Amino acid sequence: xxxxxxxxxxxxxxxxxxxxxxxxxxxxxxxxxxxxxxxxxxxxxxxxxxxxxxxxxxxxxxxxxxxxxxxxxxxxxxxxxxxxxxxxxxxxxxxxxxxxxxxxxxxxxxxxxxxxxxxxxxxxxxxxxxxxxxxxxxxxxxxxxxxxxxxxxxxxxxxxxxxxxxxxxxxxxxxxxxxxxxxxxxxxxxxxxxxxxxxxxxxxxxxxxxxxxxxxxxxxxxxxxxxxxxxxxxxxxxxxxxxxxxxxxxxxxxxxxxxxxxxxxxxxxxxxxxxxxxxxxxxxxxxxxxxxxxxxxxxxxxxxxxxxxxxxxxxxxxxxxxxxxxxxxxxxxxxxxxxxxxxxxxxxxxxxxxxxxxxxxxxxxxxxxxxxxxxxxxxxxxxxxxxxxxxxxxxxxxx
Ligand SMILES: Cc1ncc(COP(=O)(O)O)c(C=O)c1O
Numbered sequence: 263x264x265x266x267x268x269x270x271x272x273x274x275x276x277x278x279x280x281x282x283x284x285x286x287x288x289x290x291x292x293x294x295x296x297x298x299x300x301x302x303x304x305x306x307x308x309x310x311x312x313x314x315x316x317x318x319x320x321x322x323x324x325x326x327x328x329x330x331x332x333x334x335x336x337x338x339x340x341x342x343x344x345x346x347x348x349x350x351x352x353x354x355x356x357x358x359x360x361x362x363x364x365x366x367x368x369x370x371x372x373x374x375x376x377x378x379x380x381x382x383x384x385x386x387x388x389x390x391x392x393x394x395x396x397x398x399x400x401x402x403x404x405x406x407x408x409x410x411x412x413x414x415x416x417x418x419x420x421x422x423x424x425x426x427x428x429x430x431x432x433x434x435x436x437x438x439x440x441x442x443x444x445x446x447x448x449x450x451x452x453x454x455x456x457x458x459x460x461x462x463x464x465x466x467x468x469x470x471x472x473x474x475x476x477x478x479x480x481x482x483x484x485x486x487x488x489x490x491x492x493x494x495x496x497x498x499x500x501x502x503x504x505x506x507x508x509x510x511x512x513x514x515x516x517x518x519x520x521x522x523x524x525x526x527x528x529x530x531x532x533x534x535x536x537x538x539x540x541x542x543x544x545x546x547x548x549x550x551x552x553x554x555x556x557x558x559x560x561x562x563x564x565x566x567x568x569x570x571x572x573x574x575x576x577x578x579x580x581x582x583x584x585x586x587x588x589x590x591x592x593x594x595x596x597x598x599x600x601x602x603x604x605x606x607x608x609x610x611x612x613x614x615x616x617x618x619x620x621x622x623x624x625x626x627x628x629x630x631x632x633x634x635x636x637x638x639x640x641x642x643x644x645x646x647x648x649x650x651x652x653x654x655x656x657x658x659x660x661x
Contacts, residue, residue: 265642268649272585274656279586279642284635286591286630287464288562290527292519293573300515310511315361320443320514321474323521323633324459328451330476332483335509336490337474339460340371345489346475347375347406348503349482350432355405357608361391362412362597363615365436369598373605377405380608381599389622390417394427400429407433411440411450413563413593413624414551419445426454434458437476441466442528442560449558451476456486461517465561467524469517472509530629537633538564538625541640547572547647551622559585564625565593573650576620582646582653583623588639593622 271274304316317335325333336342347358358372360383369379382399385392389412396407409422419435426433430532433454440450441459451457456477461469477483485502488494495505533650535553542550549567553559568576576592583590597619646653 265590265645268645268652271582271642271645271649271653272587273582273653274649279588279638280635281587281591282630284585284626284631284639285589285628286563286624286626288466288468289463290468290523290629292468292516293523296519296522300518301512303515304511311508314508314511314514316511316514316518317509319554320509320517323518324474325476327521327648328457328476331478332476332480334475334477334483334486334490336473336475336486337507337509337516338471339436339458339462340367340604341505342458342460342473342475342508343368343371343408343434343436343481344374345486345505345507346434346458347377347408349374349485349489351375351377351405352432355403357401357403358400358406358408358531359391359396359404360408361410361615362609363389363594363619364391364412364598365438366598366601367406367592368436369409369601369603369605369607372408373603378606378608379406379598381531381597381610381612381615383612384618385418386614386618388412388415388417389618391422393418394420396422397425397429400431404429404431405597407431408436409433409454410436411438413439414565415554415559416440416443416445416450416557419448419450420568423453438465439563440560441560442524442562444558452478455479456482461513461520461536466560467517467520468508469513469520472513472517474509476627494645517583528560529628532559532638533633534631535561535564535629537636538640541568541637544649545640545644548643562627564627566623566625567621568623569621574649574653576623578657579643579646580623583639583642586642588642590626591624593619593624595619595622606647641648 272278321333357380372379383395435457437457438460461472493502495501551565
């Protein structure tokens, strides 16, 4: 039943809009036959680990996909980042320059790599780390810069590359949310010294779990492989810092099946994105973040900004949506510099980041959200706006 009055809203006592939650996770299952076909390569050959035929195939296919020379499979995106940082950070220096409005575990990653996050301001329009502000922050202790591609579109990777070259500081990209995209026509994966990706089930390519790094540097690829496999040298002895962070064959099989189904998925994502464009056009106070269609886009993530004309706070709006089982999420909020961390970070006031961290919402998307859902979500958003007084009054009564 469509909702027509304030009392229909779940936050004011009505029944939730959906029986089954609609989430921001992609959760596309790789095609079962393709998954089993790839899995047979290791299962029937009896090579369950160590000789890794499927992981090797995955590395070849993903290097080709990104147009890079090397791809190094890792157990997940988190450890791919840790290894990338460990391999690239300038020795003897302590700090990593990174955005604060970003992946909620990125500071933990830096800490696991034994370094200290120094947070930087973002760019208002891209929401990505600002090259100008990175330049202001570079100092004697800067060991590495991490550029993270935001959820919609990409950061100015060429500008960051130029900056890295000018100051002779290595540059690592977190390309997890932009695995399919291009920047000025060049595929993500080939920027900086290396880029990192994830096969987490919520990502564009679902390997259930998993991750990898891409690079064009042969020595770096070899070093990353050694670090991933205990830090072992050619004779099997420990030659450098290492861990155990290999990807399993089963995850590589799922990732390959996901890659095979990717183009069809992008077509479906684009239809969902077009539906959001249609239903949000003209809605006062809501701005859909548009994909830059001059580039290659996955159209996976849907993010909206609540502008000054929107009558409720972002957090209250998210609470109203969640009550409807519309599992919208506050976009990268709180930013990392405002979070409690059990390790040292270097924070300063980041007013733009703090302002932006109150304005954006990641909306439901992916395989389990259809165009009818999107129409119902937009109608509910409109009703929430129209019911703002009633919602505020109910909140005051509760307080
Ligand atoms: C931007 C970004 N970087 C890195 C990661 C880490 O990937 P994983 O979940 O595979 O460890 C994530 C996961 O959510 C992410 O969103």
